[in-house]
Amino acid sequence: METVLEPFWQRFLPAIDDEIQSILASDDDDYRLYYGMMAYHLGWVDESFRPRQERAGKRIRPLICLLICDAAGGEWQQALPAAAAIELLHNFSLIHDDIEDDSVTRRGRTTVWTLWGIPQAINAGDSMFALAYHALTRLSQTLIPAPSVAQIWQIFTEACIRLTKGQHLDMLFEGQDDVSVEAYLKMIGGKTAALLAATAEIGAIVGGANRETQLHCEAYGRNVGLAFQAYDDILGVWGDEEKTGKSTASDILARKKTLPILYAMGQSSELRAHLARPEIDVERVVQLMDSAGAKDFALETARQYSDAAVAHLEAAQPAGEAGAALRHLTAELIRRRS
């Protein structure tokens, strides 16, 4: 698998980080911490702002954006401003998520708010949000026609709103006992799928695809996001720690409201009672979920999204090596891992 993706990664990843880095560049010493916190979050520097050799995060969204542009017959370099904007938007949301979820670490590193305090971390997220839009302004320096640039601004902005709506529902549901599967899917539709949908649609627009293909790409991105989350939720209950890095039943212990757990709660009052106890008997909870058919339901849901993603990708007819790479990446992201 690596052989198909590797050449693209080698070309795209440094270009993406260069594009983002040029947006965060400043020689004004007064803003050393301002830009430093963002560079830290992106993994370029450590907490003393000394350079690190690795980035933080996999840059999946900008990679998909560039691959789709390329596979639609466009020049991937033209999509770099949009790809950078998408990655910055994603990372702005992570900086704020970490505060909102009280998370001390992300990707094995201390979170921004833990190091520099909540007030500065809120503002670091806001700054990255603003700089995401700054990245987008560079689209006007490309060869992309003005109406397409306007369309991208609109799609990007719509994705920002959906992202905040998804995050809102996610936090709201934490305090609710009766969250339906439908409401959960609406939530991840905003929190996980909206930005991937915009990513793929924007890649197609920059690539010069027609409107029908753009919409297939949008649906592809959306379904990839939903399928990815559904499989991730399955791993959170039935995953094998050695294979997946997720400890078995970690979501049950964390009392997360994920797809299979919400489904099972809707089926079994005994399960609801078990989950309400101060100490959770994980083995019993998994048994109850299994007999409620929660794994089958979640797998079936994930498969439907996964199949829809593949169908829309094929309908978009991604061409050449970039097309092959997209198919491989999609399989990697939403392969049936359980």
Add this chain to the structure above:
Amino acid sequence: METVLEPFWQRFLPAIDDEIQSILASDDDDYRLYYGMMAYHLGWVDESFRPRQERAGKRIRPLICLLICDAAGGEWQQALPAAAAIELLHNFSLIHDDIEDDSVTRRGRTTVWTLWGIPQAINAGDSMFALAYHALTRLSQTLIPAPSVAQIWQIFTEACIRLTKGQHLDMLFEGQDDVSVEAYLKMIGGKTAALLAATAEIGAIVGGANRETQLHCEAYGRNVGLAFQAYDDILGVWGDEEKTGKSTASDILARKKTLPILYAMGQSSELRAHLARPEIDVERVVQLMDSAGAKDFALETARQYSDAAVAHLEAAQPAGEAGAALRHLTAELIRRRS
């Protein structure tokens, strides 16, 4: 004074709030709290989301935007999307400021984070930021030429970045003992002046003014912001509570680092020692500030900004009743209040 401004306020204020309200409108009950928190912050509803009769905030920025558009010979209605975007951006920054500053009340009302918690309030600010950009997308439905729309997006985005930079410096300075007057002016240049500068420049662009006039308007807005802050800082030390609503020496008691206080600290080591004490002798501090010439310095600084604002406004040659209203509003905002 009221006679010149009143007809404009009666026309503009409902139009501005209608424009913003149409952006925040939703009949999806799942997002009742999402939109409710924003409507609460803007003053349209109380904390149970029952309608209130007054707005919160004076809508100064959108009013200036519309007045400048009108005074440049444009149709003020065309500027409504931009005016709404500017007001939403300003209010996003206030929602986050209140968290960052640990402020329990604003405009005599409980702040969003105090009512709904920090996580939801961070996200409410983010949502308002995204919706500000959504407001801007409506510019493409106006008669404004596409290149001007692109220019407005750019100016707006630049203002967003400057706002976050100013906020960053403001929080950074709180923990520093040796903040220079120069650094302070840089901070308020971002925190207070950048959005007013963008407001006025955008109003001129929509009004169809030439580039020279646009730049005079930008400089007008920037200097209004700086002058306003400088006078506000003077009131924070020497203001008369009955006249201004600011209690005498309130900034000294709050240990704020404002223009006259920073100037005086740079002049007098005795003052620095006084301000470092656990209990502040306000009378003695004011005496030391007076003999350091801090009031004269701050007044002179404020006057320079104020004069520059008026000079740039006149150079922009604002026409008609809107021009007269702008002159009056400017005098109200930056009149020599001490």
